Amino acid sequence: MKKKKIGDCLSQIEINDIAPNDYNTNVMPPSAYRRLVEDMRENGPSAIDQILLRKAGEELRKVGKRFEIIDGFNRWKVANELAWKTIPAEVRDVSLEEAKVINYRKNSERGTIDPFREAELFKSEIDAGRTHEEVAKRYGIDRSQISYRLSLLKISGRARRLIDVTRVTPSQLEVIAKVARSADQELLAKEVRDRGLGVRKLELRAARMHRLRPIRAERLKDCELKMLVDMVANVYAACEDCKARGSCPDLMAELKKYRKKK
CATH class of the missing domain: 3.90.1530.10 (Conserved hypothetical protein from pyrococcus furiosus pfu- 392566-001, ParB domain)
Incomplete structure (x- = not known):
């Protein structure tokens, strides 16, 4: 030509x-x-x-x-x-x-950056031997942004597929990334997709998951169960989601298991 x-x-x-x-x-x-x-x-x-x-x-x-x-x-x-x-x-x-x-x-x-692609880009730079500070200077961003974006790589592939990156903020994704279990990440991703949960409500939901997932009610004494119920009630008293739904569904599921054992 x-x-x-x-x-x-x-x-x-x-x-x-x-x-x-x-x-x-x-x-x-x-x-x-x-x-x-x-x-x-x-x-x-x-x-x-x-x-x-x-x-x-x-x-x-x-x-x-x-x-x-x-x-x-x-x-x-x-x-x-x-x-x-x-x-x-x-x-x-x-x-x-x-x-x-x-x-x-x-x-x-x-203003059209995909946070996951951004994370992969920064990871490639780190893998090439650059420090967080060098990458931040290279791309003209704050150093903390490197760490925040890299944390998104902890989100499972299945959870990522539930996320429309054009409709979520990096802050929402960072909350999801802090949750260890991939199944819980998927639940939070669905909450964002279907109900548009903001950062604060996501944080409350993630905290509830963190507190309750390791707990097996059948292993607790009655006095410990009472303390657990009081703790959850106090911590999530300000959670509009819990108020709307009534009792915490995760806690109720564990208590049902406990009652069956009795």
């Missing part, structure tokens, strides 16, 4: 010469994606900014790809769906490490 080169820029690149990257942290809600499709269908290439590319690495070149996306995956994906032959693009002469930072910062500016 005939290319117009201005410095490191190529005005048009063939769609089939481009491959997505494996470090993209972007997430786009379905409604926004549909709007992008309609805009690009109606207005053509003039509807979008140039996507950012870099020259493909050896592995991609082996499968016939000449460029790798730095930023603009969804625009490239829509162009594919609309059967465009080419797409406006700028090719930058940057390394893989530089491309990761550009991608992350572009997505941060738009």
Whole structure:
């Protein structure tokens, strides 16, 4: 194809010469994606900014790809769906490490980061031998954010599949990640998905799970059971969820087991 080169820029690149990257942290809600499709269908290439590319690495070149996306995956994906032959693009002469930072910062500016992909990105940096402080400085974020995001990797795959990352906050995910049992993580994920529980209510639910899961009522004396009931009643007196449902369902299940043993 005939290319117009201005410095490191190529005005048009063939769609089939481009491959997505494996470090993209972007997430786009379905409604926004549909709007992008309609805009690009109606207005053509003039509807979008140039996507950012870099020259493909050896592995991609082996499968016939000449460029790798730095930023603009969804625009490239829509162009594919609309059967465009080419797409406006700028090719930058940057390394893989530089491309990761550009991608992350572009997505941060738009506020469209998938927390799980963000966690995987930071883990890859840590695995490469960088400290939390070095990663934080590299991506222009607070050091504590590295630890918070890495904690999300504790969430099981089944729980992740219940989570719509476009409708939850990282703070909600951090609460789920603190729960040890994968089954409990799934229950909390469902609570967020189906009932939209906020951070405070999630914390109360997680704390109740933490206190009750290790307890087996049949092993307790009557006086210990009374203390348990009083403790739960006091700790969760302010929990609107418990007030609405009445007695704590987890505790009641354990007490039923105890009564059967008597």
